[in-house]
Amino acid sequence: MTWTSFIEGISPARLERTILLGVKSLWMHKLRSMLTAMGIVFGVASVIAMLAIGEGASHEAQEQIKNLGSQNIILQSIKATNSADAGKEERSFILEYGLTFRDIDQIQATIPGVSVVVPGRKLQDFVWRIERNVDAVIMGTVPWYPVMRNRELLRGRFFTEIEMKDRSNVCVLNSDMAAKLFPLSEALGQEVRLQTSYYTVIGIIESRQAVASGSGGGLGGDTGGGKDEGEATMEMLLPLSTLLERFGEVLVKFRSGSFEAEKVELHEVTVKIEDPDKVVAAADAIKHLLSRNHKNMDYKMVVPLELLRQAARTKQIFNIVLGSIAAISLLVGGIGIMNIMLATVTERTREIGIRRALGAKQRDIVLQFLIETVLLSGAGGVIGVVMGLLIPMVITHFAGMLTIVQLWAPVLAFTISVLTGVVFGIYPAMRAASMSPVDALRHE
Amino acid sequence: MSDAIEPIIELKGVEKHYQMGSFTVKALRGISLKIFPGNYISILGPSGGGKSTMLNILGCLDQPSVGEYLLEGKDVSHLDDDDLSQVRGKRLGFIFQSYNLIQQLSVVENIEVPLYYQGVPAAESRERGIKLAEQVGLGERLDHRPTELSGGQQQRVAIARALANDPAVILADEATGNLDSKSGGDILRIFDELNEQGKTLILITHDEGMAERTSRTIRLRDGQVEFDSMFGGKQEIQPPESE
Numbered sequence: 001m002t003w004t005s006f007i008e009g010i011s012p013a014r015l016e017r018t019i020l021l022g023v024k025s026l027w028m029h030k031l032r033s034m035l036t037a038m039g040i041v042f043g044v045a046s047v048i049a050m051l052a053i054g055e056g057a058s059h060e061a062q063e064q065i066k067n068l069g070s071q072n073i074i075l076q077s078i079k080a081t082n083s084a085d086a087g088k089e090e091r092s093f094i095l096e097y098g099l100t101f102r103d104i105d106q107i108q109a110t111i112p113g114v115s116v117v118v119p120g121r122k123l124q125d126f127v128w129r130i131e132r133n134v135d136a137v138i139m140g141t142v143p144w145y146p147v148m149r150n151r152e153l154l155r156g157r158f159f160t161e162i163e164m165k166d167r168s169n170v171c172v173l174n175s176d177m178a179a180k181l182f183p184l185s186e187a188l189g190q191e192v193r194l195q196t197s198y199y200t201v202i203g204i205i206e207s208r209q210a211v212a213s214g215s216g217g218g219l220g221g222d223t224g225g226g227k228d229e230g231e232a233t234m235e236m237l238l239p240l241s242t243l244l245e246r247f248g249e250v251l252v253k254f255r256s257g258s259f260e261a262e263k264v265e266l267h268e269v270t271v272k273i274e275d276p277d278k279v280v281a282a283a284d285a286i287k288h289l290l291s292r293n294h295k296n297m298d299y300k301m302v303v304p305l306e307l308l309r310q311a312a313r314t315k316q317i318f319n320i321v322l323g324s325i326a327a328i329s330l331l332v333g334g335i336g337i338m339n340i341m342l343a344t345v346t347e348r349t350r351e352i353g354i355r356r357a358l359g360a361k362q363r364d365i366v367l368q369f370l371i372e373t374v375l376l377s378g379a380g381g382v383i384g385v386v387m388g389l390l391i392p393m394v395i396t397h398f399a400g401m402l403t404i405v406q407l408w409a410p411v412l413a414f415t416i417s418v419l420t421g422v423v424f425g426i427y428p429a430m431r432a433a434s435m436s437p438v439d440a441l442r443h444e
Numbered sequence: 445m446s447d448a449i450e451p452i453i454e455l456k457g458v459e460k461h462y463q464m465g466s467f468t469v470k471a472l473r474g475i476s477l478k479i480f481p482g483n484y485i486s487i488l489g490p491s492g493g494g495k496s497t498m499l500n501i502l503g504c505l506d507q508p509s510v511g512e513y514l515l516e517g518k519d520v521s522h523l524d525d526d527d528l529s530q531v532r533g534k535r536l537g538f539i540f541q542s543y544n545l546i547q548q549l550s551v552v553e554n555i556e557v558p559l560y561y562q563g564v565p566a567a568e569s570r571e572r573g574i575k576l577a578e579q580v581g582l583g584e585r586l587d588h589r590p591t592e593l594s595g596g597q598q599q600r601v602a603i604a605r606a607l608a609n610d611p612a613v614i615l616a617d618e619a620t621g622n623l624d625s626k627s628g629g630d631i632l633r634i635f636d637e638l639n640e641q642g643k644t645l646i647l648i649t650h651d652e653g654m655a656e657r658t659s660r661t662i663r664l665r666d667g668q669v670e671f672d673s674m675f676g677g678k679q680e681i682q683p684p685e686s687e
Contacts, residue, residue, distance in 0.1 A: 011563070013565065013566065014563065017560065017566065024548050024549070025548050028547075028548045350544070351546055351547075353544075354544045354545075354546060354557075355546075355557065355561075356505075356529065356532075357503070357505060357532060357538050357544075358532070358533060358538065358557050358558045358561060358605070359529055359530065359532050359533015359534065359558050359561040359562060359609070360529060360533070360561050361525070361526050361529040361530070361561070362526070362529075363526075364561060436506075437505045437506075438500050438505045438506050441505070441540075441544070
């Protein structure tokens with residue numbers, strides 16, 4: 001029997017009747033058929049669901065990293081790990097560390113391709129609106145900050161260079177903070193109090209969740225912090241000049257009885273590199289440059305582009321792991337089908353004998369059993385696809401995780417399930433067809 | 445019997461050998477016979493006499509080891525599997541002792557099975573199936589399952605199925621063996637009618653009573669024809685070869 005003659009023997013009308021016959025035979029053993037298809041159902045469903053979850057997680061991570069700006073290099077001041085040395089030298093209670101304005105000048109002067117530098121200075125304090133207060137991160141920065149960090153202004157405007165120059169008492173709140181301080185009224189144009197000064201709210205900026213991989217440095221803020229993930233970070237942005245004037249260079253914090261003084265010029269510096277291809281090289285150059293002035297590593301560097309590449313690598317590994325799991329689960333499902341089909345062929349040996357006596361050719365028998373396995377695996381595939389589409393929806397609804405079902409995932413999973421049926425159905429079908437009619441008829 | 449009539453079946457020196465471990469069993473040892481259209485034949489003989497092997501060969505379910513089998517003048521002893529299937533489906537009708545209906549199919553669907561393998565279109569096949577069911581008195585039970593029928597009814601379905609492709613020869617293997625005498629009698633009456641209509645029937649049986657109904661009796665013993673009523677007496681039997 002050749003494959004061409006096998007294919008030629010299948011007319012559409014014949015195929016339709018054979019499919020009907022297959023459905024009838026499977027329906028005779030409903031429970032058995034259902035249990036057999038179950039292996040494929042769970043295989044397909046888990047593949048689609050896992051792909052959707054993985055894609056969602058990776059998408060979220062990549063979005064967060066992209067928001068940092070792929071051309072940016074973000075430098076953050078941290079307390080040096082060997083700050084004991086610094087203490088000895090200074091002989092003071094004021095801890096001095098971090099990035100300085102001198103660093104900015106040097107970076108701009110020596111690193112080629114640096115287009116914009118955004119300095120930032122942070123502190124944490126309570127911000128008041130009448131008797132409401134919020135523990136917020138206060139950051140002094142420059143007017144082009146939102147553009148550089150891809151942050152969208154929801155309402156109002158960001159502060160201007162004139163306000164920067166004038167050291168105006170204006171501020172921009174993130175939407176979470178605005179909602180907390182002004183739960184019932186519009187925040188724009190209202191005033192909030194920080195220590196002894198009042199600031200007019202001129203804009204609302206979108207809130208941003210912390211990037212897990214970039215967190216841990218500084219006083220919190222948009223690139224991470226001590227807050228739990230998912231908890232909104234309260235942010236208040238001021239002109240850098242205003243912040244420097246009102247709070248000076250030394251920050252003194254009184255927290256639950258303890259006293260802490262820090263002298264930090266800049267908490268955060270964002271450097272934008274013109275050519276995206278040179279970001280990594282520039283990062284190395286900056287590292288080299290800073291290593292001279294910051295021997296005790298009182299800063300850290302976040303390169304979003306590298307994070308992005310890391311995320312892509314992680315996703316690739318994830319996809320390989322997922323692919324293996326999918327392959328194994330479908331293999332198990334296929335073996336289950338093959339097992340049952342072999343049992344079915346043995347059980348129906350007599351039927352095969354009868355059919356052969358009544359004129360069925362070997363290919364008719366092959367077709368009959370192959371169609372049964374494909375029906376089983378195909379039905380399992382359909383149910384699996386439905387389940388695989390429902391599971392991510394349930395997860396998104398209850399766990400709040402982003403899940404993305406790409407069109408090719410269910411298509412691929414279904415195709416593989418049908419192919420599994422063909423691959424694992426061929427052998428039992430061949431075995432059924434190759435029995436001699438005499439022996440098959442004699443079978444009890 | 446005139447030579448002008450072409451035999452429908454002709455066996456020429458047919459032997460069938462089976463390999464049983466290290467030695468060969470000869471189930472048929474040189475059978476030559478002619479069966480003519482309209483013959484109503486019973487093949488008798490003790491168990492182990494070669495009846496089943498004879499049925500398998502005549503039914504194209506198996507092929508002779510030695511010799512030739514001409515069915516309607518065509519040599520079928522060297523056909524490949526596909527062509528043999530084609531011959532079975534088109535020219536032969538089978539009736540078995542245990543009815544051998546397909547359990548998941550209804551009465552009319554069972555009758556249609558041979559038509560299905562000949563590629564008869566669904567509507568035509570259904571029409572023919574219904575007609576045949578009516579012919580064997582089961583027109584009221586078209587949609588019943590085999591398990592819902594009595595043995596006699598099941599065997600009538602099998603007869604209708606055997607007739608579906610209008611075969612040249614109908615082969616019945618102990619067709620009444622599982623039936624009580626009344627249902628068995630009904631089946632035999634149907635066979636009589638079919639023969640009257642001109643069908644060629646070959647009944648394989650060990651029931652001497654059945655042999656009396658048929659027009660020709662062939663007795664097999666030790667894989668040889670011991671007696672063929674067409675020649676009015678005993679044929680020469682060679683003693684079994686020692687092995």
